[in-house]
Amino acid sequence: MQTRGEQMLALRRSRMAAAPAFLRGGFRPFFFGGAAYAVIALALWLLALAGGIQLPSAFEPLAWHRHEMLFGFVGAIVAGFLLTAIPNWTGRLPIAGPPLAALFGLWVIARMAVLFSASFGLGVAALFDVGFYLVLAALGAREVLAAKSRNVPVVGLVLLFGIANGLDYAGAAGLLTDAALASRAGITLVVIMISLIGGRIVPSFTRNWLAKRGVKQGLPGQPNRFDLATIGVTAVALLGWTLFPSGLPTGAILVVAAALQAVRLARWKGYRTLADSLVLILHVGYAWVPIGLALLGASILGAAFPTSAAIHALTAGAMATMILAVMTRATLGHTGRELQASPATAFLYMLVTLGAVLRVAAPMGLLDYTVGMEFAAVAWAGAFVIFLFAYGPILFRPRLGEQL
Structure with a gap:
């Protein structure tokens, strides 16, 4: 009879085998999505700056630009790197298939929720956006703790990044006297x-x-x-x-x-x-x-x-x-x-x-x-x-x- 650990390993292997190539590693969707969003977010910001469009976000245009380039674009690459590095750190199979698709989907929904937060509200945007980082940190913690990896601090930094993201919503809602505090915290992390x-x-x-190349010295x-x-x-x-x-x-x-x-x-x-x-x-x-x-x-x-x-x-x-x-x-x-x-x-x-x-x-x-x-x-x-x-x-x- 298989232990629970063996059952989970078998499930991950089956997911890897059945998944399309795009969902066989965290770097695939998040690197592609992050790079695409870097271009999209910058283009939207420049159009808004030139007066060509009005962003449908509850964030002020400059605050939206800061938030999305940091917690949207950079955050996606952080997720892709973490999900790709964890198997190397732990020796465990990567998260793939439907769980990876769900996590990537959560990131995409968060981006849409932030962009259209003037309609949906900051609370809904924060629910998806901060929730993405909480789920990512929880997945990372599960993997590194199960393998007793030394990389727990890296997962901790991701969690703190999610908290900084949440602070940015508090700033946008006028709950902080220093609205730029969260972006400074995000850059710091x-x-x-x-x-x-x-x-x-x-x-x-x-x-x-x-x-x-045969170099042995220095x-x-x-x-x-x-x-x-x-x-x-x-x-x-x-x-x-x-x-x-x-x-x-x-x-x-x-x-x-x-x-x-x-x-x-x-x-x-x-x-x-x-x-x-x-x-x-x-x-x-x-x-x-x-x-x-x-x-x-x-x-x-x-x-x-x-x-x-x-x-x-x-x-x-x-x-x-x-x-x-x-x-x-x-x-x-x-x-x-x-x-x-x-x-x-x-x-x-x-x-x-x-x-x-x-x-x-x-x-x-x-x-x-x-x-x-x-x-x-x-x-x-x-x-x-x-x-x-x-x-x-x-x-x-x-x-x-x-x-x-």
Whole structure:
């Protein structure tokens, strides 16, 4: 007689076998949906900004833009990464088939509920939107706790991200004196995720790539106490910014965190990976973390750097670049394809980097603001459009060697 654990394993295997390719791994629907929504949400925001449309949301247009790019777009990629990483962390089969379809459907419904919240109300939107993160965190906790994995803190960050999402609804309803508190908290949590997870994968992939090419000296090492200290200082600095965004001590510790992150990045020796775009882009994406922290700290301390430039260094820069770096690499690797950047992949990396540079430079007065913002939007969105065309078909097809 089968135990309950054996029955669950058999059920998951049957779901994997019966599911269409698009539902055989969390990265498939959430990477595709997240990339598509990045383009859609940006287009809607630009149309609203130009006065071409009126968004049917209970959120103010700028608040809707912040909410959906952070808790909608970025949240989808977080979900795709978590659901794909958990089987590697735990050795358990991935969530697939109808349960994955239901979770993805919940995310889609949440996006529609937020967009049309002027009709349905903020309460309905919050029910689906915050509920998505609670379900995601519960699924993640079940998996990592069952396997006694060390990655419980990552699931905890996802739960806190959902709570920050809920706070954003409180801000939109006028229940918070600081309406931007939730978005700062969300940015803080994602940057900590990048610092924690990026601190594992960037040196690891760099070390593996160099080792395959016969390099034996000076390979990036495993995370050590310096890395932990850097993450800790970064977390404290960003928590200070979340709660006290204009405090001088906050600015000072942000600058310290930026310096530590810069040293951390330099220790991974990304300059040695110029020949491989798939590895190099991880270093480029992570470089936006110390840049963003430094700009943010300097702006608080009185430097002539607008806060929006610093925030977009962390969002359009670090988050978007690391998202594309992870999406492209994970899609290739988890579908059995060679880890090699195609010309389209290299081009989308160039576009997202150009978009981030222009988005940061424009408000700093380094170029004409209107021209810079327009070209930044086109370049940034273009990167995700290319991802959809180059990788979308792969996400809908079975793994190489796998049956339909």
